Amino acid sequence: MQQWWRDAVLYQVYPRSFADSDGDGVGDLPGITARMDHIRDLGADGIWLTPFHPSPWADGGYDVADFRDVDPLLGNLDDFDALVGSAHERGLRVVIDIVPNHTSEAHPWFRAALAAGPGSPERDRYVFRDGRGTNGDLPPSNWRSTFGGPAWTRVPDGQWYLHFFAPEQPDLNWNDPGVRDEFRDILRFWSRRGVDGFRIDVAYGLVKDLDDPLRDLVLVDGGRNEDIAANPDHPLMDRPGVHEVYRDWRRVLAEFDPPPTTVGEVWLPAERRIRYTRPDELDQTFNFDFLLTPWDADAYRRVIDASIADAAAVGTVPTWVTNNHDLVRRVSLLGLPPGTDLRAWLLADGRDPLPDLDLGARRARALALLALALPGSAYLYQGEELGLPEVADLPPDALEDPRWRRSGHTDKGRDGARVPLPWTPDGPSYGFGEGGSWLPQPEGWGRWSVEAQQGDPDSTLSLYRRALARRGDFAAEPALAWDPDLNRGAVLAFWRGPEALVLVNTGPDPVDLPRGEVMVASTGLDRALPGDGAVWLRRPRA
CATH class of the missing domain: 3.20.20.80 (Glycosidases)
Known part of the structure; x- marks a missing residue:
């Protein structure tokens, strides 16, 4: 099915x-x-x-x-x-x-983690670490939040917790x-x-990758984490273990018919x-x-x-x-x-x-x-x-x-x-x-x-x-075929099935319009497709 x-x-x-x-x-x-x-x-x-x-x-x-x-x-x-x-x-x-x-800092789990203290099972649900430097006053690594600023926030007992986003969003520990x-x-x-x-x-x-010692990142553009293209073994993104999470989820969802x-x-x-x-x-x-x-x-x-x-x-x-x-x-x-x-x-x-x-x-x-x-x-x-x-x-x-x-x-x-x-x-x-x-x-x-x-x-x-009403005419067609004559320069031209021809003109100048029944057009047409316009035509494919 x-x-x-x-x-x-x-x-x-x-x-x-x-x-x-x-x-x-x-x-x-x-x-x-x-x-x-x-x-x-x-x-x-x-x-x-x-x-x-x-x-x-x-x-x-x-x-x-x-x-x-x-x-x-x-x-x-x-x-x-x-x-x-x-x-x-x-x-x-x-x-x-x-x-x-991550969760909210208001999640019961995080509140319990703050109350339980270092080394507790409650803290193991999140990413808590001791700081570096004198008395642990420096963050555990130089990682930055995607929203700006450090990716670590210190709690009253001296430990730091990781948040890839805002401090109000503590990261969960998926090793737990x-x-x-x-x-x-x-x-x-x-x-x-x-x-x-x-x-x-x-x-x-x-x-x-939370193995100690944590690996610092190269910071770019005034203080952003380097991306995965620059560091293929990035400690915060696309770790191999994430794929087992989704294989496990697939087994969970297979319990339902149909699976979500x-x-x-x-x-x-x-x-x-x-x-x-x-x-x-x-x-x-x-x-x-x-x-x-x-x-x-x-x-x-x-x-x-x-x-x-x-x-x-x-x-x-x-x-x-x-x-x-x-x-x-x-x-x-x-x-x-x-x-x-x-x-x-x-x-x-x-x-x-x-x-x-x-x-x-x-x-x-x-x-x-x-x-x-x-x-x-x-x-x-x-x-x-x-x-x-x-x-x-x-x-x-x-x-x-x-x-x-x-x-x-x-x-x-x-x-x-x-x-x-x-x-x-x-x-x-x-x-x-x-x-x-x-x-x-x-x-x-x-x-x-x-x-x-x-x-x-x-x-x-x-x-x-x-467009959504007419999309059903060809949505189930699995393939796209570029038109060898029309698909060139500023014009995208492709077929969906035997009769639906799609033309998109990304340039400023009009282009000649092939004959065919207009299914949907993004703009007015007069024997030409205007610049920055698109049309779906119904016509037999040669």
């Missing part, structure tokens, strides 16, 4: 920013349930929920205090069960986040059998509640990433190479070919992602001037230069048709179907991302991609809820709302609905 995820489109929901049912300014599970028809009508096959568990929200819910419950701000377990039931009634699958690299038992049970808990899959946060980082699917967040070079999707490990990993590809036909050709070949080599399918909750929205990125230093722009206060949002929107619409036409599965991020841009000018006192604080207020972080959705052209919080929104929505946010786009055949929402 065909596994459902192999050609599925999953819609990512960031719960705090989707829909607020009780007017407290924070999105919640009942709000998602009430808006479930939007996801169904869009044509998605399922939803992926980012964390909704009890949390102090030091890192957008990725600091989990209880892995088996719902944060009271977002609802309760009955609300979760109702959400799953509502999704399943509409034919939608439900994938949830699991965060196995109790940690492994706990996550087996967490997988079973949510699988019994009907979830159809798990997205695994920081899937490459669970197992670390798995997709890993694996920020690694492709040759290392594909190891996570060997037949006895994870089903999929996110394709970050495609996500980060510049607007260039040759670059896309290389990434598409490599992604398809890599996936086929281990018996899975590629994933295609163009947006997520951790990156600047694609409409803004694609509207930046040529040659913009992306890293400098991401870190800049005020995000100067301002992107050309009209250009970015044209390219983002074309990119959507490219991603949705490729073989494999696709992941959409809420608001992508509305053409939302990044909110680059959030006031400093509104920023919640720990990157802002940990970088000394030089990295504005990811909040600009997490601003609550607009549902109506006006009204309180543009229809998000009756009590404002936890991140301020910019003036005029309602122009991109669902209601404003609903009846407009030229809107981005209408484009996504048409």
